[in-house]
Amino acid sequence: MSRFTTNTMGLATIAAVVVLSAGCLNEQAYQGTEDFPRHTNNLLPDPIEGEAQIGAGLVTGEGLEQPIAFPHYTHVTDLGMQCEYCHQAARKSIHAGVPQTSTCMNCHKYVKTDSPEIQKVKASYDSGNPISWKKVHDLPDYVHFAHKRHVQAGVDCTECHGLMGLQGQPTTWTETVKEYNEAGEVTHVENVAKEGIRWPVVRETTMQMGWCLDCHGGHPSIDENYGDQADLRRAELKDCWTCHK
């Protein structure tokens, strides 16, 4: 092929690139809203046992620092308060409802008023600024979840939320402390007994679709409770539009 032809083709190529690209550059940008986040669609099969949360790529609550170090342990396990004392809407609404500050103040007007954490609650109460809790049990926007349906059907809170009453429990553990010299060598190793409180609210279940389907896909109690209508009920429970919106 002659040099002339080659050059001509090269020029034509460049011209084509310029002309064609110019067409595309006119396009405008569209701002996206991420209502269908990709983290909810995992390619992976069931995550490996024990690493459920990590494998599924979900926030477990670890590292989520809540504005107030609220111990469920003290309230639920020690004092025996019912979940619905604070999460009042659980039986009557789709949200369980994080308690209004005034609910806290019912008691804490008088109880432990000197605690710095209670001071924060009082500050919210006085100023009218809500406490901004971090959401741990979070479902994607396209999922319709109604607490009331589950609570009314007798699903125990712990079946999904785990033993929340142990959150904030005082515990002891040992920590290995190492000392280093300037060269970075370990000079001293010591096991230190520590005690404190495990604060974070941890999500103990994956709360992914497969997990929901473990019950919704056909819970044994359906046959007991619905008799003739069991098939229909099973179909209703597994219907996409039962949970998706």
Added chain:
Amino acid sequence: MSTFGNIKRGTAVKGIFAHLDLFMTAADRLKKAGFRNFEVLSPLPRHEVLDVVSEGRPSPVRWWTLTGGITGITCGFLLTSLTAIQWPMINPGGKPVVSLPPYAVIMFECTILFGALFTLAGLLVHCGLPSWGLNKSLQDPRCQDDKFGIVFLDAKDSDLSDIVEVLRGAGAIEVTTGDDTIYEVPNA
């Protein structure tokens, strides 16, 4: 079943032929002399050449194909039906949960796919492929080009002279045993 499964590193004998008829003569004479353990090399699949080794037996690859096809149609049916039964309440377009007419397409495709893949597997297994470290005696570029070859990979020492004699007598242009070229027609 593998062609090369029982290779003992005995003495290799190789005869190269420039002409098909001479090659066929050599092969016939070797068989008449009772030799079966030789391999032939050919640049193209001519029936007479293949018959030397296959001796009219069909290739077992066909069983692989059949197995693949049956596996495919079964998998196609199971995949479509079992996954549909998982969600019986999800009813697209008013069709029954297990609806064979549409599933027949999937079953057909699976049949073809599995048949082809099994055939490929059978081919590779029976040909001993991939085998990049193949015995050098079998890797003769001339036999990819226009020559034919007869190769004994593990000829007994007692048979060596007979084999060489037959090859030479039939008109081989080159006969080698091991690494030694014992006969070569110049400019062939």
Added chain:
Amino acid sequence: MFLNHKPNRPATYGEANRDIIRVLLSPSMGYFALLALVTTLMIYGGYSWYMQLRYGLGVAGITHPNMWGVYIVTFVFWVGIGHAGTLISAILYLVRSKWRTGVYRASEAMTVFAVMTALLFPVLHLGRAWQMYWFFPYPNQRYLWVNFKSPLMWDVFAISTYFTVSAVFFFIGLVPDIAIVRDHSKGAIRKVYSLLSLGWAGTGRQWHHYMAAYGFFAALAAPLVLSVHSVVSWDFAVAITAGWHSTIFPPYFVAGAIFSGCAMVITLLLPLTIAFKWEKYVNIWHFEQLAKMCLLTSGILTYAYATEYFVGWYSQNPYEWQIFAWRATGEYAWAFWTMVICNCVAPLPWYIPSLRRNPWVLFIVSIFINIGMWFERFNIVVSSLSHNFDPSTWWYYWPSEVEWGIMIGSFGWFGFWFLLFLQALPAVAIAEIKELIAPPVKGALEAK
């Protein structure tokens, strides 16, 4: 003009080797220029797709009620192109057709690359292409499966099976030839070919199993030729849309596919034969056979077009008839008549033997057919959707720059692989060519 009519076989096996290996790994400046061109087109297509991924399908011209536009048109076009290769390599192999040998390798390569190109489009046209993996039935934490009742799912299986089988068939056919190239190459390249050849030695047992397997591949690929485009046609025929909902579609699509595929083989192979001086292996006789194939399928297509109209009119289905009447007279009449002229009229000169032996006529008509077949799909996809059932939704669809860009890019993608193939792998099947050459015989010795 350039080509002899009668096959002028090479004298010896060795000559065949040298002729065909000669063109490998020796790119000219023209080759690089072409490669640069197709790469540019490919990049432009990729850029267009990026725009679409970023901003959404709104950058394409598709709109209600035309939800499939150029993407699906081009998808069907490429699937159709693929068919000729398999037809030639598998069906003609099974019927032991002689003229297959010289052209089958290149056509098969065309098949594989055309299907590779077609495979892009189901992904390219998605609203959410990143969810492509949902189309495959694999166990997942959601316990979700796919809808095997959907023609698109049939498509997934049909096209991926087709691609797998034709790629395997193509590769297995190549193995002995790669072994030849391996033996003619040195250095690092030899290692690559050696790897690709799987260590092929050409022993009698290998050939024995090889021939059996090759026959089975051909036997498995042959129904695929008929099924794949039937399945693609069901994408349309199964939907209730007027102009699509027709039982004639499978044979009509298969004939169209073979028609367009054979024309594409002519378009691609004719310049190559001349450029690479392959006249000993591929010559006007082969192209004449391809042209005859086109004539046959063109006739089938013309008949199918007529049948569609007849059925539309005779059934008195107002939706159906309205679509067909509108196709020929409405806003898309230009596309319809382009299709008719290219597919029904343009091949007619080939009925005259001297014309179908003329390389210029062959080439130009084959280009017409390629264009015509693209417009056939355009007619089916676009005009049917544009005038769907509800007159209040009727719309005129016109592709956007992004759609054109992706379509052009697909040609770049195809050309890229085809050009690589030409330089890397033997484009004429050497081992099979040898079967057409008289073996070297020294008759005298038998008597000894």
Added chain:
Amino acid sequence: MTNLNRRDFLKALGITSGASALSACGLDDNRYRTPVESILPYVVKPDQVTPGTPTFFATSALQGPHAAPVLARHRDGRVINVGANKRAPTAPAVQAFNLYELQKHFSPDRVTGPMKAGAPVSWEDGLNELSAAVSAKGAKKVAYLGGYKGPALEQLVGEFADIAVFWEPTGYDALVDAAEALFGVRAMPHYGLHKAGYVLSFGAPFLSGWGDSSIAARYAEARDPNVGHSVVRFGLVAPHRDQTGGNADDWMACAPGSELVVARAIAAWVANKKGASAEIKALIGNVSLDEAASASGLSKEAIESAAANFAAHDSIALPGGVSGSTDLAAATYLLNLAGGASAEMFHFGGFSGRVDGYAKLEALKAALDAGEIAVLLVDDANPVYALPGGADFGASISKAGLVVSVDSAPSETAALASLVLPTSDVFEDWGVEQPVAGMYLTRQPAQSALHDTRSLGDILLAVGKAAGVAAAAPAPAAEGEEAVEGEEAVAAPVAAGFSAANWQEYVKSWVRANLFSGGDFSAFWEKTVIDGFVSAAAAASVPGLVAGAYAFAATEAQGSGEYFLHLHNHSQRLDGRYANQPWAQELPDPMTGEVWGSWLEVSKATADALGVGYNDAVIVTTPAGEFEVGVHVLPSVPDNVVALALGNGHTAAGRYANEYGVNGAAMATLAKDSKGNATYGPIKVSVKSAGKKADLVTAFSTFGMSDEGRSFGVAVNAGQLAEHGDAASDHPGEMTGIHHLQLDARLREKGISDFYGLPDHPNYRFGLTVDTNACTGCGACSVACYAENNLPIVGKVKVAEGREMGWIRINRYWETDQGGQDDIRFVPMMCQHCGHAGCENVCPVLATYHSIDGLNAMVYNRCAGTRYCSNACPYTVRRFNYHSYAWPEPFNLQLNPDVVVRTMGVMEKCTFCVQRIRQVKSAYKDGGNFTATVPSEVWEQVPACAEACPSQALTFGNLVEEGSKVVAATKSGRRYQPLEELNAFSAVTYLAKANFHIEPPSHGGGHGAGHGEDHGDAHHDEAGHGSDDHGEAAHDDNHKGGEDHPEAGGH
């Protein structure tokens, strides 16, 4: 397609530059991490609010000077939707305008805090400045200019301002003045259309926002063949068919300005025929039909037949619209009297609030020009925009000492204010309205103020107190905190003066003074607020004439030129007050489909004469100037008339209003009628082609007007319909003459079962009935759907590309009947929820499927965007998200939390409001019964569209439950389903429209309904050939089987 510029492109809602591009490609490193969301609980939770559960507040929404009782749906701190207050004795539905109020509430263009000269100031400073100006007024006056917002505010404003003008630009003043002249009452007429057998309108857009909020419902009731077994016939004498006119059965296209003559001629004819009193005859005067015919260009026969119809039925005449004059109103009143309209049908118990016309405005202008005004308060009135020569008025305004805008919405008039004190809107404020005589609506805040706004009442009270404005009436006893607790039961105080603690107290004391009749006031107040209305039955009586004579005079035509320019209210944006609401801009005009702009309707002959076609720009020269506008060719105007909708071409009314279209009002000249009222009377203009394309965008197909004989819009003979109503008929659908019944039924008759049976629905199969006879094309269903289902607004450019997202498309089919009369059929088309849906089969990932409740479900998040379902949908009702659309803040606060916002690449469609279905079911389960089937009457208005439809054309229900309304509809003689022969078994049943010009189908003929031909031919192969051998038998079986009529032409 259109020459839209780049700016238009960017202006479209939700399209902004800068993007989450990398995340869209999956390159964000956070892709496997849930973004952390916050929970903000209440500090002190209001009692009536439960997080996650909607609370409904009975309140009222404005609708012109009227108001409609509505329920505001409050969810988690904000109002997200508006529905009808079904307790109120009005239409159990809302109009689109009530929903526009919602979007006005969340408009991103609202003024968010007090401003002075464009810079934010504190409320204190702002109020101080106003107080100072008021107290320093001296001999000058304080003036108020605003829309009418109820008697309580009227009283307070009256006390505060020396001049108060409650301006209403759309011609209501003519009605009141005519009433005063004839009957001595200053009130608006109330039309009892539901009792009418014939309605003769002279252009009033009574189905497009004119009149009270129930008038469309009353018309629908009259149209309903099941009530009183008659179908009202609608005659229209007007030069233009707008949306209301599109519903007319007989359109008499008169010359503009000649309505008066025609009305009087008909009145005289009817008076003679019915033997009306001499008094009435005298008032009407002697106008012959010939005179009317020559003036109007109508044939004498047409006028006579209208008059005969009028005389033959219980008839009501309606006046003109924005171009109607006082004399025309008076003529229609007299026509009603002549026709013997009963008190229930025609009395003056209509809206009794103040509507000040042009005369008042002129007086204000004079005062302004004279420099007499110290302070001018401008609230929700926009004369600078809406007046011809509005710029003059603007100049006058700037002569006031201090111009204060007390409106939080931007407008051309508010832009002239130096001080802006934004007020709370209807969802944040208290108030009282009187939509018709005898009924009061109370308004309460449904959410706390969105921005830093205050109630207008609070502002007036504060300023009045601070500036020491003398109260006109004795001050009421102060009601403090105790009053809220309801512990005080003193003698009823009189609400007046500025002593009330705040506006809420003022309203309360106003209610106590005016509405409370004794007893426990706090209980009364609580009930009133909960109900949202107080109703005292006012006895209606036939108005008595007080005038002895009435001097009718035709309004002089203004300007010159060969064409008349007819101005009319836009069916969504009205006179421009809803121009900044994107829903009102994006909802297609029912007649033309035009969105986001203005168009000039011309007839085909006019277009040919001008040498233009669709979307060609023309230059219209009026006496006030000239403007350029695109042409929409439509047989909705006679050849000598061009029509332009008002309401567009704003310059300072917000981002969605500005610079879309042209402002017709500014280009008009006002004609003064004989009573001094201004009217957009006959305007003569010249029109010439501009030689270029305009930027019109229509959402309708430009390919065709009719449904091409495909039975999308079907009509039945009105007489037959009136006779039988919707009683279960032998053959469902027999009145339509369409005999292509489902293949399934035919096969069953022959003992052949369908290849696949219908899916099993044990408890529910939800279905919808669409009564096209009741549908007026108003679009309220569509707007309600936008509001309920978070549908994005895509903007002009994207609509031009066919990418509007409305789930309900109101198809307009323009059919010509045998009588040559155009019949316009509005057919709402939404997802048909087919039993054998084409879309479901083809989805590869099962994102759409048939649910156990018979819903065609669509799981958005499963959708990968192959768009195959849309191709396979014969109704083309699926919409695709071509982009991710954003909601400019604070529109996002209106989003329904029960419905996900879809992102790009996802198909969506009508879900029958599955979130509401879920809520209804859930409410039943809350009662502990998990297996009960919710009875059908509960379902009837569950979806947003059915809830909103002002004429109740949409009924939802359970097709499994025999006895439900939807099942009854499937047995009606006028039922039909578009594309039924495709055997999709859709869940939506359409009821055909009544038509007075077509013949009933002859038995077995099947060619009667204006549609017969195509269907007959199309299906005769299936039916005809198949029944060749048993044709006789089938004929005999006609009456019992009902499935297969061999058609007469088929053999």
